[in-house]
Amino acid sequence: MTDQTKTANSERQDWMGLLARAPEDVLMELWAEMGGHPRFEWLRSPEVGGVMVRGRTGGTGAPFNLGEVTVTRCTLVLQDGMVGHGYVQGRSKRKAEVAALIDALMQTESADEVRARVITPLGCRMQAVKTARAAKAAATKVEFFTMARGEN
Amino acid sequence: MDAQSQFSGGFQNAPIDAAHAFRTAMTVMARPGEIRRITGGQPPAPLSLAAGSLLLTLCDPDTGVFLAGAIDTDAVRQWLTFHTGAPFVTADQADFAVGTWHSLAPLGQFRIGTAEYPDRSATLIVECEDLRPAGSVLTGPGIRDTAHLSLPDVPALQANAARYPLGCDFFFTSGDKIAALPRSTQIRAEG
Numbered sequence: 001m002t003d004q005t006k007t008a009n010s011e012r013q014d015w016m017g018l019l020a021r022a023p024e025d026v027l028m029e030l031w032a033e034m035g036g037h038p039r040f041e042w043l044r045s046p047e048v049g050g051v052m053v054r055g056r057t058g059g060t061g062a063p064f065n066l067g068e069v070t071v072t073r074c075t076l077v078l079q080d081g082m083v084g085h086g087y088v089q090g091r092s093k094r095k096a097e098v099a100a101l102i103d104a105l106m107q108t109e110s111a112d113e114v115r116a117r118v119i120t121p122l123g124c125r126m127q128a129v130k131t132a133r134a135a136k137a138a139a140t141k142v143e144f145f146t147m148a149r150g151e152n
Numbered sequence: 153m154d155a156q157s158q159f160s161g162g163f164q165n166a167p168i169d170a171a172h173a174f175r176t177a178m179t180v181m182a183r184p185g186e187i188r189r190i191t192g193g194q195p196p197a198p199l200s201l202a203a204g205s206l207l208l209t210l211c212d213p214d215t216g217v218f219l220a221g222a223i224d225t226d227a228v229r230q231w232l233t234f235h236t237g238a239p240f241v242t243a244d245q246a247d248f249a250v251g252t253w254h255s256l257a258p259l260g261q262f263r264i265g266t267a268e269y270p271d272r273s274a275t276l277i278v279e280c281e282d283l284r285p286a287g288s289v290l291t292g293p294g295i296r297d298t299a300h301l302s303l304p305d306v307p308a309l310q311a312n313a314a315r316y317p318l319g320c321d322f323f324f325t326s327g328d329k330i331a332a333l334p335r336s337t338q339i340r341a342e343g
Binding site for chain 1: 157159160162164165166234235
């Protein structure tokens, strides 16, 4: 059995979350640029399903069902026996495959290369989009100033 | 390409393979004593090919599975969890129980259903050394005249049939062969 506890779970959560949310075109572009794609075998072919996303309002709020999200998942194994899981938003099987491959590679010696060429640029681009959107929204912000009310 | 891992051996084409396996399981249950081949899964040892394929077909997150005796290994648990998501439960709550006849005994520990809901009973998947159309004589629904099947313990199975409409149902597996014995079948020792 391969020891998957070597990689800290929180670190793995970060890249799994990033891959799940990543826009497909950007991910595909970065993945194609990296090249040297490894050979693999399917353990679970890509399949589409729905998951219920739950949320909380505030730290003490009770959890509630926010809504269903379409998710595609797959699992594969590299030639060296490393297992990668791909869980991505949407119904793109190709994206799930790439996400699973990246997950597997991130647990091998090529982790640094993958991080430098895919994970980090992907994170930067997604952050840039988020920042741009926040900046646009911030530009429409209206400040209200309350006059001193003459109550006496 | 032969990269193996603890998760290898699921259905290659899940919808098609599961449909074939389900058809086989239905057929053997409908015709007690008939022995068929059931394939598709490649479970980790000591689970047999037939038992593994049957579990892949029948189990999901709503069905509690009880692994008896030597079957209860980490490899089997991980494989079954990955492919089906079925929870592992104790014998008295199991929907499906897997093991050899000796490891499953006594039969009394499994659910037999209630008068209102006879379907709330356990289905036992019994791993056998061999399955032959010889030995005990079977009669009842799904059998034209009589059928023969090598059963592990006739008195216990007769007692189970006597509880009809309550009781457990049985699948017998050996290698890639599978046969079934529903609670409605009457059993006579060879004679």
